[in-house]
Amino acid sequence: VHYTAPLDRTFFALSDPTRRRILELLGHGPATISELAEPFGLTLNGVKKHVAVLEDAELVTTEKVGRARECRLGPAELAEAAQWIAQYRRAWEGRLDRFANHVEQRRRR
Amino acid sequence: VTHDLEFTRLIDATPEEVFDAFTDPQGQEAFYGQDDPGWIVESHCDLRVGGVWTVDFGPSRHELYRHRHVFQVIDRPRRLVLASTETRLDGSSFHTTLEFRFEAQDGKTLMTMARGFPTVELRDEHTRGLPNAFDRLERIVGRQRPSD
Numbered sequence: 001v002h003y004t005a006p007l008d009r010t011f012f013a014l015s016d017p018t019r020r021r022i023l024e025l026l027g028h029g030p031a032t033i034s035e036l037a038e039p040f041g042l043t044l045n046g047v048k049k050h051v052a053v054l055e056d057a058e059l060v061t062t063e064k065v066g067r068a069r070e071c072r073l074g075p076a077e078l079a080e081a082a083q084w085i086a087q088y089r090r091a092w093e094g095r096l097d098r099f100a101n102h103v104e105q106r107r108r109r
Numbered sequence: 110v111t112h113d114l115e116f117t118r119l120i121d122a123t124p125e126e127v128f129d130a131f132t133d134p135q136g137q138e139a140f141y142g143q144d145d146p147g148w149i150v151e152s153h154c155d156l157r158v159g160g161v162w163t164v165d166f167g168p169s170r171h172e173l174y175r176h177r178h179v180f181q182v183i184d185r186p187r188r189l190v191l192a193s194t195e196t197r198l199d200g201s202s203f204h205t206t207l208e209f210r211f212e213a214q215d216g217k218t219l220m221t222m223a224r225g226f227p228t229v230e231l232r233d234e235h236t237r238g239l240p241n242a243f244d245r246l247e248r249i250v251g252r253q254r255p256s257d
Contacts, residue, residue, distance in 0.1 A: 011203075092116055095140050096222060100118045102139030103130045107122050 013057035018042070019050045023059060023073065030072040032065075114224040124211040127218045128186035131209065132156050141166040141176075149173065158183055162191070172198055178207065186211050 013019055022036055037047040051071055054060035062071045120127050130136035137152040141164050149170065154162040160180050167173040175196040182190035189209040196202040206225040211218050 089114070089116075092114075092222060092224075094143075096116055096118045096220065098142060099131065099136060099140040100120045100220070102136060103120050103122050103127055106130065106135075107126060 009057045010059065013053050013059055016050065016053075019054055022047070022050055022054065022071075026060065026071060026073045030070050032068040032070050034068065036071065115221060117219055117221045119214065120218045120220055122218055124186040124213050124218045127220055128189075128211050131189070131211075131220075137162075137164065156180065156183065167198075174198065181206075 014023075018040060021040070025031060025036060025039070033044055033047050033051065036051070037044050040047070042050075051060060051062060055062055058074050060071050061074050062069050064070075122130075131140070132154065134152060134154070137154060138150045141150045141152065142148060145168060147169060149165065149167055151165045152162070153164075154160075156162070158180050162178040162180065164176045164178075165173045166176075177194045177196070178191035179193075180189065181192055182188060187210065191207045191209075193205050193207050194202050195205070208221075208223045208225065210221040210223070212221070213219075
């Protein structure tokens with residue numbers, strides 16, 4: 001697996017509810033900055049800032065189309081983050097299982 | 110503190126026994142160990158507030174992950190809070206807060222591991238009761254996959 005954006009950046013990007021809602025909206029298809037601004041009642045500049053953070057984490061890509069800037073999901077990055085999350089959960093679950101067994105076995109001795 | 114991931118285990122032992130096992134070398138080795146032959150766990154723990162617990166673990170000398178924890182709260186036998194940095198094989202790292210709680214329950218101990226983000230944004234979000242970032246991310250990915 002090739003990690004292009006540090007996970008810290010990815011999770012920082014995902015830590016904001018507005019940015020997560022932007023990702024959800026983009027999950028339905030590409031949208032321009034002004035189309036994204038409307039449902040949130042945000043200014044264009046406000047949305048641009050959020051999109052810039054998402055773009056920095058490579059969760060979103062943008063492209064100038066005519067006079068508008070179109071945003072779309074960076075699907076590889078989301079899949080990578082989701083894969084990492086699944087591995088992370090499994091690792092911690094496994095640690096707790098092994099530790100619980102260790103404590104209980106030690107107690108029985 | 111905001112926690113976005115929580116795992117629990119009910120362990121047949123007292124909170125003191127579980128806490129002490131978790132902070133001794135054998136328990137830490139069990140925590141990070143695996144049954145795979147040759148699996149390496151090297152744990153060095155300075156159990157005091159501000160003290161550092163480092164763990165290198167992995168399948169071989171050439172593939173070692175590193176967790177570096179700094180003890181922020183030590184409240185035996187109830188609670189441990191660690192500021193953690195997890196470094197992966199590619200050198201990238203991930204900063205987080207880990208809280209371990211040990212609560213007596215019906216003669217056993219409910220051990221909880223909670224992971225939190227040290228960002229103000231997430232703390233504020235938590236107070237508004239919004240779902241956590243990971244679950245929402247997984248839903249987004251799930252929704253996205255059919256059109257891949």
